[in-house]
Amino acid sequence: MAVPSDLIVSVSGIRGIVGAGLTAEAATRFAAAYGSTVAGKRVIVSNDGRPSGEMLRHAVTAGLLGAGCKVEDLGIAPTPTCGFAVRQLNAAGAIQITASHNPAPWNGLKMFGSDGAVLPAAAGAVIRGLYESGDFARAAWNGIGTVGVPPDVGADHIQAVLDTVSVAAVAGQRFRVFLDANGGAGGPLGVKMLTDFGCEVIAHGCEATGVFAHEPEPIPAHLVDVAPWVKQHECAIGFVLDPDSDRLALIDENGDCVSEEATLALAVKYRLRQQPGTIAINMSTSRMNQDVAAAAGCPCVRSAVGEANVVALMRETGAVLGGEGNGGVIDPRIGWVRDPFVGMAFILSLMAEERKPFSQLVAELPRYAMLKTKFTVSRERLPDAIAALEARWPEATINRDDGLRLDGPDWWLHVRGSNTEPVVRVIAETPDPERTAQLCREAGSVVTG
Structure with missing residues (x-):
């Protein structure tokens, strides 16, 4: 069959x-x-x-x-x-x-x-x-x-997360926190954990009804109506979960959505203060993580895209933390799955230590502009397209573990064929938005030429 x-x-x-x-x-x-x-x-x-x-x-x-x-x-x-x-x-x-x-x-x-x-x-x-x-x-x-x-395994799960941080340090700040679970599975546990942290929780869609108040992918375009509530309720931070709660999106105290790439970078910054070690991410995850790890004197390694691939590399390298730039944080002390409860615990702990507004913590991360695009390319043409990209940027460092990744001094380009449709995904990151867009345009013209 x-x-x-x-x-x-x-x-x-x-x-x-x-x-x-x-x-x-x-x-x-x-x-x-x-x-x-x-x-x-x-x-x-x-x-x-x-x-x-x-x-x-x-x-x-x-x-x-x-x-x-x-x-x-x-x-x-x-x-x-x-x-x-x-x-x-x-x-x-x-x-x-x-x-x-x-x-x-x-x-x-x-x-x-x-x-x-x-x-x-x-x-x-x-x-x-x-x-x-x-x-x-x-x-x-x-x-x-x-x-x-x-x-009740859920209670054990949350306790395991709480055991990795200082609950008292967070509780001492008496944060008011906004949580939008959008009717997904993580609402009840999210409210429980934040309450255990001594936070005042402004809950939205935290009953696990499965009925979505907005589009389920927690990206800024889908949070236009939700984001302003963080400021209106005078919250220190806003957390947004996807339906099965393996991704964590962030909203700052001004009601502005934060790039989902920042979730892992902030978690990395906190985790490496606890214990220096290797960080494992995938090929399409922001260079912010690499820079944060380097500032802590720690290596950052990259796997093929996919949670299973990140986990395999974490095991191989003994990584203390891993994840993906879609808001997914993996702490091997808790489990081998992207876990937003870990992300929330680490970010609240970082806020408690730094005593700075959340928006300032985000602003202090390395600044990059990422763009994700795709172009129609037949599977048969893909090998020639990859070869042409290598020739276009001969000075770049080459990685072929997952399609083609090219790394320059302050930029990278990742090109990989889709497994489900005749398209090539082109993702680029540089310090400047226009430069990033130009890099994607140039790569697109090469792969479709």
Whole structure:
């Protein structure tokens, strides 16, 4: 059986529009394929609160039970809590039902291994092969799996985060904080953690209804109505979560949205004060992190794009922190998943130490302008386009781990083909917005020429 053309499969799992590519049948089949790799073992299941999650949770549970798995149903839970639960409950893995920041019609399955990390590409390929072949592990009538409800893992997750910082230092500042969870899974835990920090919380959309008040991707264009409330409520900072709570966006005390690239850079700055060490980021993440790490005398290494790739490099290098420029922070002490609760804890701790307005902390970061563009290029032409880019900037340092990354003295350019459509993504960063735009234009003309 072939994967439906409108069902997206990647290193992160599967995703599609509910009722079209993503159906109950597809979810059950994928869960059965996953269950076949951990037959008879404990598997965590949770969802991000979207209305379609209820239907898909039953479908996923059925597929796992048919493989004899012992399902631990967390109900609605953030993606990082799902990953945390795998290690906390000594499970063989997990399936989180989520479409991350995609619009409401979408949903998906995100699969984890026994380490609580998103499955790497090789393991995902095995599950896809089982899905297509239908060669599942099938339990007999007396070997069907069971369903249980575990203790409150969410509270343990938040306590683990609190244990990494000084709660008293933050509590002493009595911050008033704005939190917008947009109806997603992270609202209740976010409010709990901020309250435990002694903050006065102005909560918006913090009930996990799955009903979005604005577009779910937490980028400035979608926060036009939300951002001014931070200033109106006289908050020291605003935090915004995506539906499954693995991304953290920031709003300063003036009601201005902060680049999502700053989330990780601020977390890096704080973490390296705690413990110097290696920082791991992906190829398309801001150079701010590299500069912050260098200022602390620490190395910064880069992986291919994708959370699983960042985690693999963190393990290889023993990194003390990692993440991606989409607002994702990964602390191996907590788990191998992008965790906004870690990001909030570190940023509040940095504010408490520095005793400066949040906007000033952002202004003190290295200043860069990033631009993300894409151009239509056939897959067949991509190798020639890559070679032409190398020839155009012969002085640049070359990295071919994920498409092509070119590094100059104060600029970089990352060009990679899409896995799902005939486009090339061109991302550039320099200290000047116009220079960045020009770099993207030049690269675009080379790859399409």
